[in-house]
Amino acid sequence: MANLLVVATQHEASLRRALAEVVPVPQGKVDLADPHRAERNWGAPVLCTYRLLPPGDLALELDVTVEAGTATGLSEAGIAAGLATRTGSSGLHPAQIGVPLRVWERLVRRMESDWSPSGRYRQDLFRRDLEARDDLASAAGRVGAPYAEGLRSAVAQLDAVYREYTDEDADCGRDGTAEGWWWLRCPRRVPW
Known part of the structure; x- marks a missing residue:
């Protein structure tokens, strides 16, 4: 599981693509939604709930859950670094700060x-x-x-x-x- 704070707002499609590359899984195996969306694919190996943050230095909070065995050895820091590389937006995770x-x-x-x-x-x-x-x-x-x-x-x-x-x-x-x-x-x- 990863809890990330991201500096720049991301479009859902680019965030889904980046998560799919980081884990790695096909894009269709990444469920991405804001917390108010009732319809979710809870069986997806990658679940990501995003929340828009109030105006300030950080734009998004991401809660990422990766099914056990899907990405062996992938850490919260690894997910954060991989997303930063693929989205062009810096971010941080709680362990980092x-x-x-x-x-x-x-x-x-x-x-x-x-x-x-x-x-x-x-x-x-x-x-x-x-x-x-x-x-x-x-x-x-x-x-x-x-x-x-x-x-x-x-x-x-x-x-x-x-x-x-x-x-x-x-x-x-x-x-x-x-x-x-x-x-x-x-x-x-x-x-x-």
Whole structure:
């Protein structure tokens, strides 16, 4: 899986072609869509959901999932470099800038899917995800001006989903030292 932030807006056709070349698979095996499109080819070996970011230094957020065995040894950094080469647009991935965005995003995606596939999630993993959100709170100052606005925008979107699937509850995950508002909320359906 890769979570990428891209500087220049891309047409769907060029992005699909670039992903197909990077993985490599035929273009018809790449499902590319914005998050509001209901009709998806969930069986495709490459799934990419893109989100337009508010005006700023970054244009797109890409969530790329590659089916196991499709691209052996392809890393998030490899996908980012391959797309940059093929689209002519620079981008970055959270590991490159030292930001645990992927961990926090996975938490809210699990919440959206009612903790799919098992319906369960351990409390220690939930706490780890909240600690990742602590790191995101200070990350905008560490990544530098060119990326800070895009990062703030991506975090704000994830925070909105987190708020949607949680209720205020000061006793849910807080250990007494945590300060962020996210520690004072608990999933509506507690999975542990």
